[in-house]
Amino acid sequence: MSGLSEFPTLASSLVRLRQLGYKDIPVITRLVTGGVVRYLMNVPYPYEMLDAKRFIDKSRRNFKTKKELNFAIEFVSTWTLVGIISLHKIDQISNSGQISYWxxxxxxxxxxxxxxxxxxIQxxxxxxxxxxxxxxxxxxxxxxxxxxxxxxxxxEGELIDSVFKQNRYHNILLYYRLNYK
Ligand SMILES: CC(C)(COP(=O)(O)OP(=O)(O)OC[C@H]1O[C@@H](n2cnc3c(N)ncnc32)[C@H](O)[C@@H]1OP(=O)(O)O)[C@@H](O)C(=O)NCCC(=O)NCCS
Known part of the structure; x- marks a missing residue:
């Protein structure tokens, strides 16, 4: 990640991925419903404006230290924020990173x-x-x-009964892809 000073914008004909800003707080708060959070491991519910602000502040700090990139996902046909995708836990020794999204x-x-x-991934x-x-x-x-x-x-594997959420234990599936270039 050396040389990464500007937050990147990634785009295709369907979506634009860009840096998050405070203006996104109300939309994020509206989108994070119970139906979304039930599949997420570390997101609180109800999700308040303050949670979104803290997330954006953390995103900025961790971008500066090159630990994570949290992108707003904009749907190109409406130019509105519809979700978030993160490349996080970036490890510059092992050259690995985790992706999460909703x-x-x-x-x-x-x-x-x-x-x-x-x-x-690209x-x-x-x-x-x-x-x-x-x-x-x-x-x-x-x-x-x-x-x-x-x-x-x-x-890559499966962690049995590893997360307790909504009154029961869940198995976690681990997925991976290597860069062969
Ligand atoms: C998981 C999630 C991100 C998928 O986003 P999405 O934009 O709807 O995904 P896509 O439209 O690109 O693809 C969805 C695929 O799953 C399939 N799918 C949807 N529901 C399914 C189900 N119940 N069983 C099997 N396949 C299903 C769709 O048919 C589609 O596959 P296809 O293209 O082969 O038809 C979205 O459902 C979400 O935000 N869920 C809540 C948060 C979450 O789970 N985040 C991931 C945590 S690891």
Whole structure:
């Protein structure tokens, strides 16, 4: 990540991924519903304006130290923020990073996550030169597994009863992809 001074913008005909700003706080707060949070490991619910502000502040700090890039996902046909995708836990010794993402429920099943993940992986491999990207998913989250597999991530393992959420333990599937370039 040496030389990364400006926050990148990544774009295709479907989505634009850009830096988050305080103006996004009300939209993020509206989009983070119970139906979204049930699949996320570390996001509180109810999700308040202050949670969004803290997330944006943390994003700025961790971008400066090159530990993470948290992108607003904008849907090109409306130019509105519809979700967030993160490349985080960037390890500059092992050259690895984790991807995480969510979309507001009204925007599911339109190909937006698949395309956003594709852009972030392309950036992580071709520009940041990371060697490995990975993602952790609840085993019940079939849509998330599907978007990872569509982006050629493979299952690496499974952590049994590793997260307690909504009154039960969940198995976590580990997915990864290596940069062979
Ligand atoms: C997971 C999530 C990001 C997917 O985003 P999305 O933009 O709807 O994904 P896409 O439209 O690109 O692709 C969804 C794929 O999953 C499939 N899918 C959706 N629901 C499914 C289900 N219940 N079972 C199996 N496949 C399913 C779709 O058919 C599609 O596959 P296809 O293109 O082969 O038809 C979105 O559902 C979400 O934000 N969920 C809540 C938060 C979350 O789970 N984040 C990930 C944590 S690891």
């Amino acid at each position: 979309l507001g429920q009204n925007y599911w099943n339109m190909g937006i996550a698949t395309e956003s993940i594709r852009l972030v 950036y992580a491999f071709n520009v940041l030169r990371l060697h490995k990207i990975y993602a952790n998913v609840f085993d019940s989250n079939k849509a998330s597994v599907r978007v990872l597999e569509k982006n050629h991530l493979r299952k």
